[in-house]
Amino acid sequence: MPETRRSKRFSPSGLTEKLVPVLLVILVLALLGVLVIVGLSLLGITPSA
């Protein structure tokens, strides 16, 4: 049965329009950075694993 409830939509302000994508990209890059260092520690390259 199709969903009939209404969406709670929002219209982003000028600041939000730019800020959210930037925040998401920063978070993805930080996540990748953490995973790279964890991977390096798995290989024994970091000073202490």
Added chain:
Amino acid sequence: MTYIPYLSTVITFAFVIAVYSRYRQRGGIHLLLWAVGLFFYGLGTLSEVILSLTFNTFVLKIWYLTGAMLTAAWLGMGSVHLLVRKGNTAQIITWVLAAVSALAFILILSAPANAAAYDVARPASEQYKDILTRNGLTILLTILLNIYGTITLVGGAIYSAFLFWRKKILASRMFGNILIAAGALSPAMGGTFLKAGITDMLYLSEFIGAVLMYIGFIQATAGSTETVTLETTSSAN
């Protein structure tokens, strides 16, 4: 800096109660698993409090088991249950994680510890490697559990925020998920610094992580009584 784990512990256990209360009200295995993960988080910071007062081998082992091995993985497991709705994939992974967690428990409890080398004036994060003997399997499990937990928890929150952003719906849940992602990254980065030999950041990163995730959870659940379209989105409900 030793007061920071006190604050982290209070905030985290308040967070546990909030998430578990929501589970009691609404059900949802993801909420229960998040409560479990947060309980481990709180046990880890509580262990830091105890270890700043006195040394106890069992407490150090609980600190390592919960803080370094189980917290991220069980929080991430909650996100997997939220995002992977089809089939029984999430259930299977949960049983695998439970088995791995049991193995980690056995490995840590049976690990030799050199209690005489512990200095209560220094953070546990600075000296645990000299106290607790970890074999290769323990280190491997620690790293794999953290990779799994970080990808699923942080990645899941980023993915949810992105979906809300793309559809331009539920701004409060979108910002809540952004805060949860940032909060989850904070202790992950603290743990990463630890792996890189920088120990001072761990307690602060745990505190920041607990605060950001709690605020994110409150933000994400604030508008939950609104009528919404949920057929395609996942969220911290």
